[in-house]
Amino acid sequence: MKITRIARIGAIGAIAALSLAGCAANEAGAGAETSAPAAGPAVSGSIVGAGASSQQVAIQSWTAEFQKANPDAQIEYDPQGSGAGRESFQQGGVNFAGSDRAFKADEIAAGGFGACAAGSDIVEIPAYVSPIAVVFSLDGVDSLNLDPKTLAGIFAGKITTWNDPAIVATNPDAKLPSTTISPVHRSDKSGTTGNFTDYLAQTAGDVWTAGSVEEWPADLGGEAAEKTSGVVNAVKGGQGLIGYIDSSQAKGFSSVKVKVGDAWVEHSAAGAAATLDASKIEDGRSKGDLAFKIDRTTTAKDAYPVLLVSYLIGCAEYEDSKVADLTKAFFTTVISADGQKAAATNAGSAPISEELRTKAKAAVDLIK
DSSP states (O other), rough: OOOOOHHHHHHHHHHHTTTTSSSOGGSSSSOOOOOOOOOOOOEEEEEEEEEEEHHHHHHHHHHHHHHHHHHTTEEEEEOOOOOHHHHHHHHTTSSSEEEESSSHHHHHHHHHOSSSSOOOOOEEEEEEEEEEEEEEOOOTTOOEEHHHHHHHHHHHSSSBBBOOOOHHHHTTTTEEEEEEEBEESSSSSOOOHHHHHHHHEEEETOOOOOOSSSOOOGGGOOOSSSHHHHHHHHHTTTTSSEEEEGGGGOOOOOEEEETTEEEEEOOOOOHHHHHHHOOEEOOTTOOOOHHHHHHHTOOOOOOOOOEEEEEEESSOOOSSSHHHHHHHHHHHHHHSSHHHHHHHHHHOOOOOOOHHHHHHHHHTTTTO
């Protein structure tokens, strides 16, 4: 059900106050690209989005790129989390959402997308492809090799000390203490959690039995922290902690290499891209809905299967043509070579392939 006009204005006003991305191009962060964005007629005005905190730096980069050709336009974005962003989009409180997972088929069938014109399909663009880094704090240990069953055992609470035989077996040269392992998970409904648990479920389902979930199972315990920043601060703040975060936030952390086939692979943009290349778009989706089924079990060379594909979600049809024009122009910049390069430079994401860009452009072109 749509929220009232007054409530909608209030929601947008609150998000605008928290805007992180509607800043000038010189505020997008060090290393921002300066080449011109994709050509198109200039637009003006403001649109509001909310959702995945993983996209925060990328949104800033895309906004700076967008404003080069559209100096009178503003993009406001509240990184409140994927679940909250999707809910705001459904309620009509924002014009677009960022989400670390696409809407599920049954959610789409249920309808009720308040941001869209009645009867409109939604458009879901895989805009931000990034590895999820598994990071830890343990003095004297910079890197660990952990196979899927061991990693699942740690987060399921079945492996509880750092010198457990399963960890020692794949790290014979590491000086592993008897320190208790303290797994840190997201307290909020999180697409990063959904992607991380999807990896555990696909690769070690006999150990991780909770499935692919965006909300951490209460019976598994562990330390809870809100948003990516909360997990970063928690792991950074003590000894023996381990957590999962978007790799753009992993600088300075010790991290895990995961087992892919017979190789140990560390998190990288190239590894995430290789995994996406080995995956397919889900069957049964509408023309503009590019939702991927990620193959976490791939053994493709150098693939890193602990990744998230974060989507920008909009309407195929908006009630307000000006909102449609702004959203279409912004999404076009996001998927452009320059937009993807800017995000890669500033956020460490993997640029989408030319093949995927062609599909994404066709989806964005549906917006009206």
